[in-house]
Amino acid sequence: MSLKNKLNRLKQNIVRENDLPVQQENKDSSSQNDLKWKEHNIEICHFEGQTCFIREVIYPLNFKHGHYQLGDFHEIVGLWNKSDSVHPLSSKGHKSSELFFFDTETTGLGGGVGNTIFLLGQAQVFHDRVVIRQYLLPQPGNEIALYNCFLKDINSKTLVTYNGKAFDWPQVKTRHTLIRNSVPSLPAFGHFDLFHAARRLWKNELESVRLSKVETDILGIKRENDVPGYLAPMIYFQFVKQQQPEIISGVLKHNEIDVLSLITLYIHLSLIILETDQKASGEEHYEIARWLDYVGDNKSAISAYKSLLNKKSNKEDQALLALSMHYKRQQNWDVAVMVWEEIISMNRSGTQEKAAIELAKYYEHKVKNYKKAILYSEMVYKLINECGDSKKTNDTEISKRLNRLKIKYAKNIPRASAGSE
Secondary structure, eight states: OOHHHHHHHHHHHHHHHHHHHHHHHHHHHHHHHHHHHHTTTEEEEEETTEEEEEEEEEEOTTOEETTEETTHHHHHHHHHHHOOOOOTTOOTTOOGGGEEEEEEEESOSSOSTTSOEEEEEEEEEOSSOEEEEEEEOSSTTOHHHHHHHHHHTOOOSEEEESSIIIIIHHHHHHHHHHHTTTSOOOOOOEEEEHHHHHHHHHTTTSSOOOHHHHIIIIIOOOOSSOOOGGGHHHHHHHHHHHOOHHHHHHHHHHHHHHHHHHHHHHHHHHHHHHTHHHHOOHHHHHHHHHHHHHTTOHHHHHHHHHHHTTSOOTTHHHHHHHHHHHHHHTTOHHHHHHHHHHHHHHTOTTHHHHHHHHHHHIIIIISOOHHHHHHHHHHHHHHHHHTTOTTSSOHHHHHHHHHHHHHHHHHTHHHHHHHHO
16 A cells, blocks of 8 residues: 555544544534523524524513503403403403514514514413513524424414504515415414504604603503614624624513513503593593594494593593584484584684584585574684684685675575574
8 A cells, every 4th residue: 555545544534533522522512502592591493404592481470561460461351352342452252362462673674575584572471471482583594494483383363563564564474475385374363553552542642652652651661771672683683693692682681571561551552442431531532532433333432422521631622523423424413503502612723613614514504594604604714814724624615615605695585584583
């Protein structure tokens, strides 16, 4: 055997001997790495050669998050199931665990395929505990593992989000479309988006309806050492490079508080909707009545408007105006006219003009009393010009109405005179 061949053989033996300690070192390193993640309540899930990190946190039902204990959620679902309300946030027909509180963290605020979801957070309220599960993308290229782990664990029928209809769930759908042949299908969820409820109830009360603002001003939740949401993408990119759980732990905690706050917010919203007379402020009471009006629950809306009149509120005239429109649709003209006259006597800008317009329409089209119709039309014209805000009522429209009424009155003076007696 040549010297060259002997050297080659010797070289191969040296490499193989050195391989053994390296392999053992890799095993030790892997074991230490798993232990490092477990210390942060994170398990490593593998699927088709990809990896997903899953963090689970359990809270007792007596844990207080803001003004409420998490276990109060069971009482709320029970109240909805006893209620006949058809309100959009009703969980009638649900068990507590069937509501799925959900929030995401992404690499950007925009939409489209260029925006990656790197964290899927969820919470469910079971009979004896609240379970939070978070699915973390360790690095790009592992989305099949991420969505497989996430979707195989879903056992709910209604999402509860904050702006999730416009952002979170559409983002999930977009990312899922790219890998839909490799992961389970998306479930057909119902969806309660609490952002729309917050905006409806508190848009005039709060400077913004960001979840953080609703937490502090409405729910009594104080975050300590919280990682701002806008920093989450930068922290995630640092985590991708270094793969250390300490780097991403603040983002995980931020998301954890987000989903807990959704439970508290749902409890609070449900209470003021189901027990409006006792729990809602005057402003909230009025907005709830309007909401019921909007969804077509006329009986509940009328009841809410009437009960608001018993509260000390600056919304009394607006509640009366809304009630008058119900009476108008029912053609209960005597009551409608009486309410419009009461609103005018309250002398409140905005509703006074609208009530006068309705009276002008009534006397023109229903009673044919053109003299009174002119009187109320002139009242409207004067009011909108006095306040210098013709946007409240179309000035040109009122002028046309007056001209039309004066022509009618001139042609029907005997009838108008008789009607005014």
